[in-house]
Amino acid sequence: MTTNKHREPEPEEGERLMNYGKEKIGIYRTYASPLENVRTIPESSFDGRDNTLLGLDVRVRLEGDKFFKNFKEADNTDLVATDTMKNFVQYQLGEYDGATVEGFLDFTGREFLDQYPQIEAIQLSADQIPFDELDVPTDDGDFEPSDLVFRVSQNESGFGEVYLTRGDDGPQIEEQNSGITDMQLVKVKGSSFTDYVQDEHTTLPEREDRTLYISMDVFWTYEDPEDCLGEEPQRYVAPEQVRDITHVMFDEIYSQSIQDLIYQVGLRVLERFPQLESVNFEANNQTWIAVREEIDGDEDVRVLREPARPTGYQQFSMDRDDLEEQ
Ligand SMILES: O=c1[nH]c(=O)c2[nH]c(=O)[nH]c2[nH]1
Missing domain, CATH: 3.10.270.10 (Urate Oxidase;)
Structure with a gap:
């Protein structure tokens, strides 16, 4: 079944499908920036998240005509190894100072476009790896979430995806999907x-x-x-x-x-x-x-x-x- 998850950019009429990348890049970051000041809604008590422990399962997908010779002529010039992509993504999770999955993907995508001029467009997607807060007793007899200990969760997870292209004024988000x-x-x-x-x-x-x-x-x-x-x-x-x-x-x-x-x-x-x-x-x-x-x-x-x-x-x-x- 096709899914709504990845927005696969369709090749233009007469153009071939060509992309490559890395998936299942699992990365964790402690003490990422907290998400604060979100607008609250009546259905939810959610008003932000500490991001003390942020886990991501990332997928990278590169596009560019320069990669055609890698297929057709067995010429690896301009080829960014998918292993390098993994290292690049992992490094950037330490550099990102925002608080959202989509923000991290956009930040990393821009860094890719900056580092590798042969990339024409990049899609980055990530499933958040969920962790639950765990209550511990406070001095006054209440309970509140531990600052330090989290439960690995089998529950639902957040999803983000951005597709960046090179516009006249630099990289731009051409498509996004969140979930x-x-x-x-x-x-x-x-x-x-x-x-x-x-x-x-x-x-x-x-x-x-x-x-x-x-x-x-x-x-x-x-x-x-x-x-x-x-x-x-x-x-x-x-x-x-x-x-x-x-x-x-x-x-x-x-x-x-x-x-x-x-x-x-x-x-x-x-x-x-x-x-x-x-x-x-x-x-x-x-x-x-x-x-x-x-x-x-x-x-x-x-x-x-x-x-x-x-x-x-x-x-x-x-x-x-x-x-x-x-
Ligand atoms: O909510 C439902 N929608 C269906 O289309 C369907 N079909 C079915 O067998 N059970 C259900 N339930």
Whole structure:
């Protein structure tokens, strides 16, 4: 399945596909700059992050006509070894003094373009490697997050991507994509799925109420790509905020389908963040199968089991026109 994650710049008509790079560059930075002064929204308590421990899984993708001879003529002149790219990215994480994934990618991309004139365009992407805060007791009997110890997390993670080209006034962000990936959410009751096509191939029973388990990625683009950098924190959209909107909407609405839930989340994200141009979704249905639909006459009490493969998925994109139609 194609995904909404990497915005693969299409070769122009008559042009070939040609790029190369390095992926799965895992890097960690302690005491990066904190993210502060983000605009808060009603769905989320998120108002910033310390960035005491920042983990990234980075992908680099270079483009440039000078690299053609590397393929065609076995001539490695101008070829930047992908191993060098890895070292370059790792070094720059120590140089970056901002607070966002996208800001780091933009900073590193500009350094690449500066160092290697043969690069015409560069795409940099990163998944944030998530860590959770852990509460420790304070002297007055409360609990607060430890400054030092973090839990390695299997939970959702932030995503960023920038595509930089050389403009008349120097490097420019031609495209960007930001996101939160791998949210895994279960709603125990309060979701239905009915009224779909019934024919000789349909075996799925209609459900007025089901225990719904979804995994979801949400991506967004800004009207002004520069806003993704977080240099003006009030215009930055933190992945944590979109994560929180998603689970708040899941909690709030009695969805008729995953499609319905996606649409409601998209509207809310566009409403809260007028600086965004589009919101893009990718969802997977992981809903468990009920083996006991009610226990002692109580329909809320169920026993469920893992679903068999295959799994359903939904992809959907929305922009400001969807909000205006409301
Ligand atoms: O929310 C859902 N959307 C579907 O398109 C679908 N198809 C299916 O079998 N179950 C579900 N659930």
